[in-house]
Every structure is written in structure tokens, then in C-alpha cells.
Amino acid sequence: MKSEVRIMTKEEVYRIVIDPKDHRDVPLTFITDCPSYLMTKTGSWRTLRPIVDNEKCIKCGICWKFCPDVSIHVKDDGAEVDYEFCKGCGICAKECPVDAIIMEKEEDYV
Amino acid sequence: MAKVPEIELMFQGTTACPGCGAGNAMRYLLKALGKNTIINIPACCWAVIPGVYPSRNLDIPLLYNAFEATGAASSGVRAALNAKGVDPREITVVGFAGDGGTADIGIQALSGCVERGTDTIQVMYDNEAYMNTGIQRSGETPYGAWTTTTPVGSKQAWKKAPKKNMMEIMNAHGIPYAVTMSIAYPELMIEKIQKAKDILGPKFVHIYAPCPTGWRSNPSDTVELARLAVDTCVFPLYEIENGVYNVYKKPKKKVPVKDYLKIQGRFRHLPEEEVERIQKNVDLEWEKLLKKVKFTKE
Numbered sequence: 066m067k068s069e070v071r072i073m074t075k076e077e078v079y080r081i082v083i084d085p086k087d088h089r090d091v092p093l094t095f096i097t098d099c100p101s102y103l104m105t106k107t108g109s110w111r112t113l114r115p116i117v118d119n120e121k122c123i124k125c126g127i128c129w130k131f132c133p134d135v136s137i138h139v140k141d142d143g144a145e146v147d148y149e150f151c152k153g154c155g156i157c158a159k160e161c162p163v164d165a166i167i168m169e170k171e172e173d174y175v
Numbered sequence: 176m177a178k179v180p181e182i183e184l185m186f187q188g189t190t191a192c193p194g195c196g197a198g199n200a201m202r203y204l205l206k207a208l209g210k211n212t213i214i215n216i217p218a219c220c221w222a223v224i225p226g227v228y229p230s231r232n233l234d235i236p237l238l239y240n241a242f243e244a245t246g247a248a249s250s251g252v253r254a255a256l257n258a259k260g261v262d263p264r265e266i267t268v269v270g271f272a273g274d275g276g277t278a279d280i281g282i283q284a285l286s287g288c289v290e291r292g293t294d295t296i297q298v299m300y301d302n303e304a305y306m307n308t309g310i311q312r313s314g315e316t317p318y319g320a321w322t323t324t325t326p327v328g329s330k331q332a333w334k335k336a337p338k339k340n341m342m343e344i345m346n347a348h349g350i351p352y353a354v355t356m357s358i359a360y361p362e363l364m365i366e367k368i369q370k371a372k373d374i375l376g377p378k379f380v381h382i383y384a385p386c387p388t389g390w391r392s393n394p395s396d397t398v399e400l401a402r403l404a405v406d407t408c409v410f411p412l413y414e415i416e417n418g419v420y421n422v423y424k425k426p427k428k429k430v431p432v433k434d435y436l437k438i439q440g441r442f443r444h445l446p447e448e449e450v451e452r453i454q455k456n457v458d459l460e461w462e463k464l465l466k467k468v469k470f471t472k473e
């Protein structure tokens with residue numbers, strides 16, 4: 066059994082998380098390096114979907130500031146939702162000062 | 176005013192409920208403190224939010240400790256760093272606990288940590304109940320609130336005791352710095368956390384973090400609720416530096432408390448006279464706070 070303290074490689078992490086053989090497949094290391102964004106794709110939780118109208122967006126960054134899931138980013142051409150992680154809480158839509166974001170039913174998009 | 180730094184030390188992929196106020200409490204805290212930080216966390220929502228092994232949600236070392244032991248665990252981390260000859264200004268040690276873990280079960284470990292003068296920041300993220308185990312009342316649950324252990328219905332047994340004042344308890348220890356902050360004001364949070372970081376000795380930080388699941392509120396109202404708590408004077412933003420009080424964000428216009436109560440299901444049962452009673456108490460506490468400012472500043 067491997068018992069040294071080391072950081073798991075990215076390949077090991079992917080293999081263990083996505084396709085583990087059995088529990089012995091998990092190396093005995095104390096330090097892991099599987100960032101939560103590799104294994105917990107919270108976008109599937111969403112029941113409401115934020116839709117940005119970038120014609121209206123003034124790129125103030127308020128939505129980014131208040132999104133508790135770091136899932137909306139403001140770039141030169143406007144705000145962009147990261148649907149892989151956005152949980153659909155609606156805080157961005159509520160806080161946007163120019164109402165550039167509306168919440169729609171997720172079921173209309175799947 | 177300090178800007179909100181772009182660095183993200185809290186990753187995507189947390190298991191927090193949609194609209195959770197505790198998410199941004201951690202996110203802004205780490206934006207302010209930066210990478211040279213070690214955090215210890217007891218049993219609470221934030222013990223679950225980072226996910227299960229081998230998931231790593233924070234880009235800093237995280238040590239889990241027993242529910243009642245946050246202050247002691249922080250003291251241990253600091254002692255280990257001291258033994259290794261690390262300058263306290265180089266690495267910040269943070270104990271990050273819920274209201275139950277701070278004001279109730281963890282209060283003796285916290286008291287010991289502060290009394291010993293340990294170089295740490297002790298954070299209480301306050302969602303006003305034991306949320307992780309299913310919304311049981313805590314010492315920080317306010318008067319009037321429904322929880323699963325203060326039920327309403329045939330028995331009108333909503334919480335009858337007042338909210339425990341942790342700022343006063345910390346001040347009674349002669350703590351160098353204690354401060355309240357709100358996730359509705361990220362810039363102010365960053366500014367005050369950085370101020371705490373630069374003060375030697377124990378620091379206490381009380382973060383107001385609405386919980387849509389436990390407060391029976393709309394997830395989209397989380398920031399609005401945190402703002403209303405300040406504007407109604409339900410949760411004033413103030414600091415105590417070596418015994419001197421300072422209110423650092425006064426509401427421009429005091430909003431009636433009922434505007435804050437009415438968008439939370441946990442207060443839905445309250446009759447009008449109870450709402451009035453809460454309003455009177457909020458007014459009294461606010462007047463008392465302003466008097467403390469006046470008295471200690473002179």
C-alpha cells in the first residue's frame with residue numbers, strides 16, 4: 066500500500082472520482098487535490114435559469130459580486146452565466162441595477 | 176472604500192443551498208485575507224459545504240475540529256506556528272464557526288482562546304439557528320422566530336428568549352477588536368477584515384449570513400434581507416476597538432422592522448402586538464448602542 070504524503074495527480078483524481086475500481090483504488094495520501102469544481106457540478110440543481118440581456122447590461126459587476134456560487138462573470142461584452150454551476154438562486158437578477166437579468170423556468174430549456 | 180478583490184479562494188461546486196448567505200461570508204473573508212491563511216471549522220453547514228472526500232473547496236489549508244473546540248483548535252494551530260518560529264503577521268489563523276458553534280457549545284473554547292490573547296480571528300457566521308441539523312433554535316435565534324424546536328401552530332412556542340449579544344461578551348474579555356459585518360456590504364467587509372488582520376491578538380468577527388432554507392425566505396432575497404437588517408437597525412454594523420464603540424454604517428433612513436420580518440416565513444405567525452414589541456426592542460438597543468458610542472468616545 067502506498068502511504069507517502071503527496072498530492073494526487075489530476076489523472077488519478079479523475080480516475081478515482083469518475084471511475085473507481087474499489088476502495089483500494091484510492092491511494093492513501095493525506096493531501097488530495099480535487100478542487101470541488103471537478104466533482105460537484107451544481108448546475109443540475111437549478112429550477113430557475115438566469116438569462117442576461119447584454120443590450121441592457123452596464124457591466125457594473127454587481128451580479129458577480131453577490132453571486133454566492135461564483136457563477137456569473139462580467140467581461141467586455143457583458144455578463145456571462147456559468148450554467149455548469151449556477152444554482153438559479155436569482156440573487157443576480159434581484160440585485161442587477163438595470164434589470165438586465167430575468168429568471169426563466171429551467172424546464173423550458175431542457 | 177476597499178474594492179472587492181478578484182481573487183477567488185472559494186471554488187465553485189459548493190454544496191450550499193441556492194442563495195446561501197454563508198457562501199459569500201467565506202468568499203469575502205478569504206478575498207480579504209489572501210492565501211497565507213489557515214482556517215479551522217467545526218461541525219456546521221460549512222463543514223458540509225466544501226463537499227466530500229476528495230473534494231477541496233478552499234484554496235487554503237482547512238482543519239476540521241469537533242463542534243465545541245474551534246477556539247482551542249485555533250490556539251493549537253497558532254501554538255504550532257509559534258513553535259516553528261512563524262511570525263504571527265505572516266500567517267493568519269481563522270476559526271470559522273456557526274452561531275451554535277460560537278455562542279452556545281463553542282463558547283468556552285472561544286473564551287479561553289480570547290482570554291489567552293491568542294493571535295487569531297474568530298468568526299461567527301450567524302444564520303440564527305442550528306441549520307446543518309435541521310433548523311433548531313440557538314442562542315442567536317432572535318425573539319419571535321419559528322424553528323423546529325420553537326414550533327408554532329397549536330402551541331405558540333416561538334422563541335421567547337432574546338438573541339445573545341456576543342459582541343458584549345467579547346468586549347467583556349477586553350478583546351482588542353470586535354466587529355459586526357454583513358454580506359450585503361462586501362466592500363465594508365473586506366475593509367474591516369483587513370483591519371482585523373493587522374491587529375495583533377484575538378479578534379472577533381460577527382458576520383450576518385441569511386439562510387433561505389431556515390428562514391423560509393426566497394433565495395433571491397438573501398442580500399436584500401442582509402441589507403434590511405442593517406437599515407432597520409436589527410443588525411447594526413459597528414466595531415469595538417479596545418473598548419471604544421464606533422457605528423461604521425448608519426442607515427440613511429431607519430426602515431420599519433416589519434418590512435424585514437414580513438419577507439421571512441419564520442416570523443409569519445407573529446401578531447401585530449409582537450411585531451410592535453420587536454420594533455420597540457430594536458429601537459431601545461439602537462439607542463443604547465449610540466449611547467455606548469458617545470460614552471466611550473469621550
Ligand SMILES: Cc1ncc(C[n+]2csc(CCOP(=O)(O)OP(=O)(O)O)c2C)c(N)n1
Pocket residue numbers: 218219220221242243272273274275276277302304305306307308313
Ligand atoms: C458535540 C456535538 N453535538 C452535536 C453535533 C451535531 N451538530 C452538527 S452541526 C450542528 C449545528 C451547527 O449549528 P451552527 O453552529 O449554528 O452552524 P450552522 O449549521 O447553522 O451553519 C449540530 C447540532 C455535533 N456534530 N457534535
Ligand code: SF4
Pocket residue numbers: 117121122123124125126127128129139143144160161162163164165166
Ligand atoms: S449586475 Fe446587471 S448591469 Fe451589472 S454587470 Fe451584472 S448584468 Fe450587467
Ligand code: SF4
Pocket residue numbers: 115131132133134135136137146147150151152153154155156157158194
Ligand atoms: S442565479 Fe444565483 S447562482 Fe446563478 S448566477 Fe445568479 S446569483 Fe449566481
Ligand code: SF4
Pocket residue numbers: 190191192194195196197198220302306307385386387388389
Ligand atoms: S441550511 Fe442555510 S446556512 Fe446551511 S447551506 Fe443551506 S442556506 Fe446555507
Ligand SMILES: [Mg+2]
Pocket residue numbers: 273274275300301302303304305306313
Ligand atoms: Mg447556525
